[in-house]
Amino acid sequence: MSEITVTRRPHLADQVPALVSVIAPPALGALTPLLEPGLAALTAAATVCGSAAFATHYVGRIPASVLDATGIGDVLTAQRSTLLGSSLLTSMAVAPGVFLGPAYADGLLAGFLDPASVSGLVSAAWWTMWAGLTVRLRPALAARRVRISAPTPEAGPPGTPRPGGLYKIWADHISGEGGAHPGQHLVGVTDSGELWQGIIEAPQGKAVNVSAEAVGSAYRVPAACVTFADGHHPGEQYVTVRRTAPAELDPNTMEGMWARLVRPKVMPGTHLKDAQVDPATGGWVAWVVADDDVPAVPVPDRKLLVGALRSSMTLVDYQPHPSDPRRGKIRLMDKNPLEDGVPFPGPQALEPSKGGYIAIGRGVSGRVARLQMFDPVLGAQHIFIAGVTGSGKGGVVQIIALAAHLAGTAIIYADPKGSSNPDVEAMAAYAATGTDAIKSLRLAYALLQHRVAESARLGRKNFKATSDCPWGMVIVDETHMITDASTEEGKEAVFILDKIAALGRNLGMTLLIVNQAVNADKLGGSTALRTNVIQGGAMVMLRTDSAQSNLVTVDGFEGIDPGAIPAAWSAEDEPLVWSDDIPLNDPARTFGLGYVGSPGEPVQMMRSWILESAAPYIRHDAIIWPADWPGWDDRHDIAEVPVIGEAGYTPSNGPSWGGGGFAPSLDGGFTKPPAEPSADAAVLACFDDTGLEITKDDIRTLTGLNEKTLSNVLTALVKNGEIERVKNGVYRKNP
Structure with missing residues (x-):
């Protein structure tokens, strides 16, 4: 059996108590007689109490919990005999010295020089015990070399x-x-x-x-x-x-592929952790973790990441962690589970959560893809959908609109294209298409103005939806067509959308922008509009221009290249030499494939539910309108009046709209009714017919207006000076 020589070094926790045990007896014995009488007596009492405590510990009477509370219970147990011996030697040196003075200390510490005397014998015995104590503590005091088998x-x-x-x-x-x-x-x-x-x-x-x-x-x-x-x-x-190489050295493992192909140039300073087979995709999933000397995981270029992993854009998904900058999730798939489509599971899937989140599809992880439509505390949340023609943005709009409709939201729809989504038009309380699309925005702006005034009047800090004052959603399809800044209507549209984006959240009005891109020049040049909608709400990015990725600064979208989302799931490679005899396959389209981000939700690759038409799920008998707004009766008149640029009209001096009690038609189509006298004209006609003074009850009987509308009209006419209130409930017309 072979032997080797090793050096044993004591741990600091063992070394400190041992040093105190050796130094305390002679040091305190020599110093105590030199102290003031009171301090010397206190020191003597402390040494006696210490001896009693260590004696109690030696016989095992101190609870283990008390020893563990010191943090060195194991050391106190291992050195219990030497601690007791040291405390007794210290008491022998200190306690008598308090009463006998320096002479006793000299006799005890130096008496061994006269071995024939009594003090010499006591001193020799005391130093012999101290030497034995020191020898016993040697392993805890200094390193030593030992031979071991x-x-x-x-x-x-x-x-x-x-x-x-x-x-x-x-x-x-x-x-x-x-x-x-x-x-x-x-x-x-x-x-x-x-x-x-x-x-x-x-x-x-x-x-x-x-x-x-x-x-x-x-x-x-x-x-x-x-x-x-x-x-x-x-x-x-x-x-x-x-004895076996770690996974990162095996080129057949996910860790090995990452270390060899990705770490050097695409995501330096990172490694994989907990790599495992993903049963949902047949591939791998792992955490991407920053090395100890790297503060955060770098943002990868998705195209470079896909190339390094020798895969395709539809088979690689990377998700930054929403709260930990040192982690991300990488998924390398054999087959994308979204390729076969995600059928619409039914209207029950669109029911908002308590936090106002709705599911619009499913992610590659199997988790539903959600976005926040409203926040119970903060108010409405804006939504931006970007995608080129054929990317599936119409289907996403239809799903979000259906969720809002079934949740009791009042929808105002503007479609300058004129045929983008007839089903959304059928859900809307008011819809205007083609060249009339600006009318929907004017109506939405008037509703916004009303809620601003009501919020100020009631001192309302946060919006609370009720049956009479529901959530509102303004949907603007193909927004670039209505925000052409070279036209007066385009300037008006940009002005209105800016106001709704800035003020709508606190007033319960969601702005849903649908556009092919997020460029400011595609939104009438308004970067404020883009920022307010995207930064303050949800973003759905489908296949669009690659340059859009630099314009979306929402956490989780870093490095995503929407232009790299293919138009089709799979297609045969282009042959090196072309021949007309080679058949062409018609690959399935990737409509609805993209990324969705919303507060509190991870950004992941997702695909929207496949819903050809929302018509079977529309409840035509439950279309909601903003009943809290008296001006709803006059919506068609309001929609005709430009917000800016006509007859000197500006938002600060426009007309006051009254009315109420309108119920939408059951077929969902809202056509402008035949022109009827306005409420103002009807009230003024009463004065012409009946004389100078008339009561409010008589006016109600003659006009048929409801109480709320009549009160608003009378207030407006008095304010404009057309009539005056003679006394409470009695009015007359001014000359």
Whole structure:
């Protein structure tokens, strides 16, 4: 059996109590007589109490919980006899000295110089006990070199060197004479089969400098299988040696592919963690984690990431962690589970959560793709949908509109194209298409003005939806067509949309922008509109121009290239030499494929529900309109009046609209009714017919107006000076 020499160094937790035990008796014995009488007496009492406490601990009468509370319970237990001995020696030196003075201290500490006297015998006995105490504490006081027997290789399973063999290899090739690092010994080895660990100890005064290459060469493993960790001091280091290469060195694993292909140039300073097979895709899923010396995971260019992984855009998904900048999730798929489509599961899937989130499709992880339509505390949340023709944005609009309709939202729809989504038009309380699309925005602006005034009048801080004051949603399809800044109507549209985007959230009005791109020049040049909608709400990005990725600054969209989303799921490679005899396949389109981001939701690759038509789910008998607004009766008149640029009209001096009680027609189509006298004209006609003064009740009987509308009209006419209130409930017309 071979032996090796190792250096044993005490731990600081053992060393400090041992030093105190050795130094305290002579030091306190010499100093106590020199103290003031009161302080000397207090010191003597403390030493006696300490002796009593250590005696109690020695006989096992102190609870383990009390010892553990000190943080060094194991040390106190291991040194209980020496602590008791030290406390008794200290009491012998201190307590009598308080009463007998320096003469006693001199006799006890130096009396051994006169061995024939009584004090000499006492002194010799006291120092003998102190010396024995010091010898017993030597292992806890200083490092020492000892010879140990190395376990034999037969101690463990055959086939690999066990601890005995590990020690011998180390001594022969590393720590022995002629080794790579003489004097740097291996101790404390534990072997778990796949790897073994130990402690490297360097000679005192030197630091451990054993290299991974030396260890790898000695044990015939790659240097990457050897890792080190700092010990308690420079002369100590922990070593771990794997017998098989880590996953990142195996090119057949996800970790190996990442380390070889992605880490060097695409995402430096990162590694994979918890890589595992993803049953949803048949591929791999893993955490991307920043290295210890890297503060955050870098934002990858998705196209470069896909190329490095030797895959395609539809088979790689990367999700930044929504709250931890040091992590992200990578998914490498054999087949995208969204390729076969995600059929619409039914209207029950569109029911908003308590937080106002609705599901619009499903992500590659199997988790539903959600966006927030409203927040119970903050109010309505705006939505931006970007995608070129054929990307599926019409289907997403239809799903969101259906969810809003079934949730009791009043929808105002503007479609300058004129035929974008007839089903959405059927759900709307008011819809205007083609060249009339601006009318919907004028009506939405008038509703916004009303709610601004009501909020100020009622001192309302946060919007609370009720049956009479519902959530509102303004949907603007193909927004670039209505925001042409070169026209007066385009300027008016930009002005209105800016106001709704800035003020609508607190007033319960969602603005849903649908456009082919998010460029400011496609929104009438309004960067404020884009910022308010995207930053303050949800973003759905389908296939569109690659340049759009730089304009979306929402967390989670970093590095996404919407232009790289293919138009089709799969297509045969273009042959090197073309021939008319080669048949062309018609691949399935990727409509509805994209990314969705919303507050509190991870951004992931998703596909919207496949819903050809929402018509079967529309409740024509439950179309909601903003009943809180008296001007709804006059919506068609309001829609005709430009907000800016006509007859000097501006938002501050426009007319006051009254009315109420309108119920939408059951067929969902809203055509302008035949022109009828306005409420103002009807009230003024009453004065012409009946004389100078008339009561409010008579006016109601003659006009048929409801109480709320009549009150608003009378208030407006008095304010304009056309009539005056003679007394409460009685009015007359001014000349």
